[in-house]
Amino acid sequence: MELEGQRLKDLKAKNYLFQAFDGSILETILCKDTSEHIWDFMKKKSQGSATAKRQQLQILRMEFETLQMKSGESVTNFFSRKMAIVNKMRIHGNKKEDVTIVEKILRSMASKFNFVFCSIEEANDIEELSTDELQSSLLVHEQNINQQEKKEQAYRC
Known part of the structure; x- marks a missing residue:
């Protein structure tokens, strides 16, 4: 019974996530099994890898320091x-x-x-x-x- 409740919660969460994204993104997340997988995928997609984030931050720091x-x-x-x-x-x-x-x-x-x-x-x-x-x-x-x-x-x- 508890497993069924978890699945229902996950399906609701997936439904909310599907409603939040436009069609082009929806196609890439339809194959994800759980709402957690969808969330993790979108988080990684929007934020990028740790290396990419560090590089972006370095660029922003340089812009901050040099902007006149x-x-x-x-x-x-x-x-x-x-x-x-x-x-x-x-x-x-x-x-x-x-x-x-x-x-x-x-x-x-x-x-x-x-x-x-x-x-x-x-x-x-x-x-x-x-x-x-x-x-x-x-x-x-x-x-x-x-x-x-x-x-x-x-x-x-």
Whole structure:
């Protein structure tokens, strides 16, 4: 009786898994015997082997370390690019602390933000500063810089 209950649970789980996947994936998992086999197959397929994950993580670390803000790039776009890399790293098991991310972002900013870096560092405890707080602060400074540049252009004309 207990075996029958286990089979019923497994069939229900397989049914839920079948409903979750589209047709192209469904064809590859139909031959799997149990829901556990389906789950393991899909997990391996989505995450890859341990070696592939390590290699992907190495690539992401390099991207994280070398990514710099482009000249003329907005703070929002730069943060989007940087945080996309951080989120991919987290998916692959590398949990970067906020302080590491904050410090790297500050070091990666365009040169026009150099004075901002100093003022943020002096006004805040970098250890306690979240990435959201940093982004908000940088957005305010970016707006001030843009307004200043507009005023300077108006004076030149």
